[in-house]
Amino acid sequence: MRNAIVLLSGGVDSTTALAVARSKGFNVSALSFAYGQRHKSELIAARAIARDAGVRDHVVIEIDLRAFGRSALTDEIDVPKDRSVEEMNAAIPVTYVPARNTIFLSYALALAEVREANDIFIGVNALDYSGYPDCRPEYIAAFQEMARRATARSTSGEHTVSIHAPLIHKTKAEIIRIGSDLGVDFSHTISCYQASEAGRACGHCDACILRRKGFEQNGLSDPTRYVESEMVGS
Amino acid sequence: MRNAIVLLSGGVDSTTALAVARSKGFNVSALSFAYGQRHKSELIAARAIARDAGVRDHVVIEIDLRAFGRSALTDEIDVPKDRSVEEMNAAIPVTYVPARNTIFLSYALALAEVREANDIFIGVNALDYSGYPDCRPEYIAAFQEMARRATARSTSGEHTVSIHAPLIHKTKAEIIRIGSDLGVDFSHTISCYQASEAGRACGHCDACILRRKGFEQNGLSDPTRYVESEMVGS
Numbered sequence: 327m328r329n330a331i332v333l334l335s336g337g338v339d340s341t342t343a344l345a346v347a348r349s350k351g352f353n354v355s356a357l358s359f360a361y362g363q364r365h366k367s368e369l370i371a372a373r374a375i376a377r378d379a380g381v382r383d384h385v386v387i388e389i390d391l392r393a394f395g396r397s398a399l400t401d402e403i404d405v406p407k408d409r410s411v412e413e414m415n416a417a418i419p420v421t422y423v424p425a426r427n428t429i430f431l432s433y434a435l436a437l438a439e440v441r442e443a444n445d446i447f448i449g450v451n452a453l454d455y456s457g458y459p460d461c462r463p464e465y466i467a468a469f470q471e472m473a474r475r476a477t478a479r480s481t482s483g484e485h486t487v488s489i490h491a492p493l494i495h496k497t498k499a500e501i502i503r504i505g506s507d508l509g510v511d512f513s514h515t516i517s518c519y520q521a522s523e524a525g526r527a528c529g530h531c532d533a534c535i536l537r538r539k540g541f542e543q544n545g546l547s548d549p550t551r552y553v554e555s556e557m558v559g560s
Numbered sequence: 561m562r563n564a565i566v567l568l569s570g571g572v573d574s575t576t577a578l579a580v581a582r583s584k585g586f587n588v589s590a591l592s593f594a595y596g597q598r599h600k601s602e603l604i605a606a607r608a609i610a611r612d613a614g615v616r617d618h619v620v621i622e623i624d625l626r627a628f629g630r631s632a633l634t635d636e637i638d639v640p641k642d643r644s645v646e647e648m649n650a651a652i653p654v655t656y657v658p659a660r661n662t663i664f665l666s667y668a669l670a671l672a673e674v675r676e677a678n679d680i681f682i683g684v685n686a687l688d689y690s691g692y693p694d695c696r697p698e699y700i701a702a703f704q705e706m707a708r709r710a711t712a713r714s715t716s717g718e719h720t721v722s723i724h725a726p727l728i729h730k731t732k733a734e735i736i737r738i739g740s741d742l743g744v745d746f747s748h749t750i751s752c753y754q755a756s757e758a759g760r761a762c763g764h765c766d767a768c769i770l771r772r773k774g775f776e777q778n779g780l781s782d783p784t785r786y787v788e789s790e791m792v793g794s
Contacts, residue, residue, distance in 0.1 A: 357627070390622040393591070393667040395674035424673035425666055428710045432659055432666040433627040439658035440629035459715040468709045472702040476662045481693040 327353045329443035331434045336371035339449035342505035346492045347447045354381045361389035367525040371516045405519045407530040427460035439477045447490045466491045498540030513549035526553045561587045563677035565668045570605035573683030576739035580726045581681045588615045595623035601759040605750045639753045641764040661694035673711045681724045700725045732774030747783035760787045
């Protein structure tokens with residue numbers, strides 16, 4: 327059985343990427359990151375998702391934010407509300423965190439060496455997150471090239487590292503369809519940029535809007551629980 | 561004045577890389593990492609070196625070791641003693657830490673974005689550390705290619721990231737000569753893989769042997785203080 331590392335944030339995309347890796351027969355080590363306060367509910371979600379998926383193990387790395395500086399996911403900046411997809415894609419969002427996927431993938435590369443894995447899965451998506459450079463195919467390809475020169479394992483001549491981004495060209499609706507077909511229980515996933523500690527979503531940030539649209543387009547009911555009760559079932 | 565990030569471990573190479581960056585007129589943010597117990601004296605050295613060099617600021621990031629697993633720099637593995645340079649280069653050393661430079665450079669890339677810097681300096685050396693894949697020119701070039709696709713700043717069209725490894729083709733003796741010529745006070749630097757908390761070197765690990773050889777080849781006296789008093793001035 328081949329080993330793989332899956333970056334798992336606890337959202338729809340990474341949870342579906344984990345399901346894809348498991349469906350391909352990989353023995354998965356899930357890797358999550360603890361950084362800042364807003365996303366604590368995501369980590370709780372990630373633990374439940376990893377357990378449900380039958381992973382080999384789940385590693386949670388603490389990330390020191392001193393290099394990141396100011397960002398809406400870590401500081402008290404207002405997350406934009408009720409934007410259209412066109413507005414989301416017009417510029418790099420304030421929720422952008424400098425070099426985040428590069429740091430996440432670098433830790434995944436370290437864990438891949440230790441777990442004797444050649445395959446790293448990441449649930450990035452170039453359509454819904456076109457404002458983030460580190461979600462684009464050319465970035466993923468360049469990271470893979472770098473990774474193949476970076477470690478003892480990847481330069482041994484016996485192994486080569488592959489970065490899998492199976493959802494990179496999919497819409498949110500397609501991702502939800504793929505996950506549903508693979509049996510993902512989306513009730514554990516959290517998408518909201520400012521979810522409450524109890525895991526309830528705001529319903530208004532970009533991530534909430536994209537998620538709701540994706541479920542609607544599939545004619546599926548979204549199990550998200552919202553902070554405002556009037557959002558339930560919308 | 562252009563901004564730069566310099567990775568600073570507190571050893572001879574990174575201290576010389578910092579002096580090179582300052583000599584080229586860069587306004588430097590130094591970046592160091594705290595990981596594990598053995599290298600605490602290195603951080604004390606790094607703080608003194610950064611201050612002496614007149615950096616803009618010095619950021620110290622805590623690294624969570626859970627992704628790294630077993631390594632001589634973090635666990636209680638015996639560091640090899642009294643090896644020849646040929647023995648050092650015969651295989652990847654047990655002091656190798658998976659993907660370490662990739663993780664360090666990734667944080668540097670994040671800090672470069674926040675500090676509005678396009679230039680990152682790293683004191684890697686392909687001659688003395690030929691067993692480490694992430695010290696080789698092809699690795700540095702691949703990281704630079706990836707970095708140019710990774711951040712908002714580097715993909716803006718107005719800036720491009722450069723990874724400078726000014727010492728990559730230099731011998732230890734040449735590095736010490738370059739540093740001396742730039743006025744580096746090597747008494748603050750620590751090279752030893754197992755330096756004591758007071759900053760005294762063992763005199764027997766690969767790093768101690770390479771350092772001593774480098775000073776000898778320049779006819780310079782090495783200000784290193786050793787744990788065993790009979791090593792002083794050897």
